[in-house]
Amino acid sequence: MDSAPLTLGQTLRLGLIGLFVFFGIWLLLPTAGLVPPSFLPSPIAVAERVATLTTEPFAGATLPAHIAYSFTRFIAGFALAALIGIPLGLMMGWFRLVDEIVSPIFDGLRFIAPIAWVPFAALWFGTGIGGPVMIIFAGAFPPCVINAYRGARQVDRRLVEAAEMLGTGHFRMIVDILLPASVPSLVAGLRVAAGLGWQSLVGAELIVASTGVGFMMVQAQANVATSTVMAGMVAIGIVGLAIDMALRWTEASIRRHRGLDG
Amino acid sequence: MGSIRFEGVGKVFGNARTGFKALDDVSLAIGEKEFVAIVGPSGCGKTTCLRMVAGFEGVSAGKVLVNDRPVVRPGADRAVVFQQFALFPWKTVRQNIEFGLRNKRIGKDQRDHLVAGSLKLMSLESHGDAYPHQLSGGMQQRVAIARAYVLDPDVLLMDEPFGALDAQTRVVMQEELVRLARVNPRTVLFITHAVEEAVYLADRVAIMSRRPGTIKEIIDVKTVRLAERWDGHERIEDVMDLESFVHLRTRIWKSLREEKAEIGH
Numbered sequence: 209m210d211s212a213p214l215t216l217g218q219t220l221r222l223g224l225i226g227l228f229v230f231f232g233i234w235l236l237l238p239t240a241g242l243v244p245p246s247f248l249p250s251p252i253a254v255a256e257r258v259a260t261l262t263t264e265p266f267a268g269a270t271l272p273a274h275i276a277y278s279f280t281r282f283i284a285g286f287a288l289a290a291l292i293g294i295p296l297g298l299m300m301g302w303f304r305l306v307d308e309i310v311s312p313i314f315d316g317l318r319f320i321a322p323i324a325w326v327p328f329a330a331l332w333f334g335t336g337i338g339g340p341v342m343i344i345f346a347g348a349f350p351p352c353v354i355n356a357y358r359g360a361r362q363v364d365r366r367l368v369e370a371a372e373m374l375g376t377g378h379f380r381m382i383v384d385i386l387l388p389a390s391v392p393s394l395v396a397g398l399r400v401a402a403g404l405g406w407q408s409l410v411g412a413e414l415i416v417a418s419t420g421v422g423f424m425m426v427q428a429q430a431n432v433a434t435s436t437v438m439a440g441m442v443a444i445g446i447v448g449l450a451i452d453m454a455l456r457w458t459e460a461s462i463r464r465h466r467g468l469d470g
Numbered sequence: 471m472g473s474i475r476f477e478g479v480g481k482v483f484g485n486a487r488t489g490f491k492a493l494d495d496v497s498l499a500i501g502e503k504e505f506v507a508i509v510g511p512s513g514c515g516k517t518t519c520l521r522m523v524a525g526f527e528g529v530s531a532g533k534v535l536v537n538d539r540p541v542v543r544p545g546a547d548r549a550v551v552f553q554q555f556a557l558f559p560w561k562t563v564r565q566n567i568e569f570g571l572r573n574k575r576i577g578k579d580q581r582d583h584l585v586a587g588s589l590k591l592m593s594l595e596s597h598g599d600a601y602p603h604q605l606s607g608g609m610q611q612r613v614a615i616a617r618a619y620v621l622d623p624d625v626l627l628m629d630e631p632f633g634a635l636d637a638q639t640r641v642v643m644q645e646e647l648v649r650l651a652r653v654n655p656r657t658v659l660f661i662t663h664a665v666e667e668a669v670y671l672a673d674r675v676a677i678m679s680r681r682p683g684t685i686k687e688i689i690d691v692k693t694v695r696l697a698e699r700w701d702g703h704e705r706i707e708d709v710m711d712l713e714s715f716v717h718l719r720t721r722i723w724k725s726l727r728e729e730k731a732e733i734g735h
């Protein structure tokens with residue numbers, strides 16, 4: 209295995225090569241007439257479409273407005289998943305009894321893909337805010353629980369003992385030891401949860417929503433507005449990347465603060 | 471306040487029938503403000519003894535008493551200094567030292583006063599706002615000692631506290647501990663592999679044997695130290711050169727060597 213670490217310059221250069229080849233092929237296929245533009249619009253056409261969509265509404269709203277709808281749902285579902293999932297996971301990892309009671313149910317449910325909740329989401333909450341939020345929740349909840357659980361299980365025994373000999377009671381042990389000790393795990397879990405939540409969201413909007421990037425894309429597909437579909441995909445990619453980068457940055461700065469990485 | 475008594479203590483790890491007998495019939499009485507060091511071969515059960523006093527580990531036979539009461543759970547009356555420091559990495563030096571005081575619900579002013587005092591005592595004044603990972607090993611262990619001392623515990627339990635430090639830092643820490651013990655005497659149970667460290671620091675040295683772990687011999691250092699005026703010497707190397715020191719050290723060494731030789735057969 210070739211495992212020598214790459215320098216920053218090398219990483220950048222290789223990344224650029226990858227992007228260049230990718231866009232080169234994408235540009236070449238429709239412009240050289242290898243595939244019809246209605247099948248695969250060129251990157252230039254997509255970029256233009258993104259630009260027009262910022263001012264010109266499609267399916268009831270402009271692209272930024274659709275993104276805002278999607279993002280609001282995402283935040284709602286994600287926050288709900290974190291607020292319920294993290295405490296639940298921590299308690300499962302910390303208290304044996306909770307683990308024994310909750311784990312079987314949780315292990316069964318978590319293999320149901322977020323998208324599989326769509327029929328229930330539609331039935332219970334309709335196409336308003338509730339349906340998509342429930343599906344994002346279904347995507348983001350398991351990683352929150354699992355990482356919180358792991359975080360709680362991996363709390364350094366020595367730190368718990370140190371706290372015990374300093375006379376720490378149950379409440380403070382949870383707030384001042386368990387919680388901060390599992391923060392790196394929790395943030396790692398939030399990152400995975402955000403990724404899955406965002407992915408599930410668009411899936412959900414394809415079916416149960418009347419606004420949002422996903423909704424815009426189905427409408428465009430019905431109208432064979434391929435470049436609009438792709439504009440939606442670009443938006444999803446960019447917003448997803450931005451969410452991931454923000455959480456990655458948070459994670460890195462926490463680890464640095466703790467002295468976990470150089 | 472601060473006596474420790476082991477009365478016929480036994481410890482079996484695992485279940486009673488197939489379990490592993492780590493300690494057998496350990497008896498040792500440590501008086502108030504006495505400094506006792508335990509030395510012994512690796513695996514003889516030194517840490518287990520200390521953990522039973524701390525309340526991290528129960529006994530399988532006999533009794534462990536602190537201030538004549540059996541130990542039931544960990545508590546701030548028995549502060550521990552761990553070999554691996556065990557500082558809270560997400561808290562500053564000041565917050566680490568303050569941690570136990572907050573549990574005792576000591577008011578802010580009083581806390582600040584106590585923390586400032588122990589930062590000074592441990593020469594950490596300029597590092598109060600640093601995080602543990604920003605400090606050297608020696609400094610981290612000083613924080614751990616300050617964190618324990620500031621609670622004014624009846625008993626101080628130290629498990630190879632200087633084991634992770636380099637030779638020079640170790641010597642400095644040993645001298646500081648002696649200085650600290652003079653300013654603020656405590657009952658100390660101190661575990662070490664280093665015979666010289668034990669003789670330099672302790673009033674008495676308990677030598678343990680293994681399989682099963684028990685106390686084999688107890689050597690009185692204090693009488694010799696007072697008679698030979700070790701305290702008149704500032705530096706550890708001057709004490710270590712004294713004939714009386716060398717004599718005690720050699721005696722303990724021999725006792726430990728017998729131990730290891732017996733294992734070989």
Ligand SMILES: Nc1ncnc2c1ncn2[C@@H]1O[C@H](COP(=O)(O)OP(=O)(O)OP(=O)(O)O)[C@@H](O)[C@H]1O
Nearest residue numbers: 483484490492510511512513514515516517518519
């Ligand atoms: N939790 C445990 N479960 C099973 N066995 C244990 C446990 N803790 C300690 N032991 C065993 O008990 C014996 C004594 O361990 P202990 O850590 O007290 O020795 P020690 O004298 O401190 O050794 P060292 O000098 O290497 O630190 C060892 O054989 C160890 O393997």
Ligand SMILES: [Mg+2]
Nearest residue numbers: 516517518629
């Ligand atoms: Mg040990």
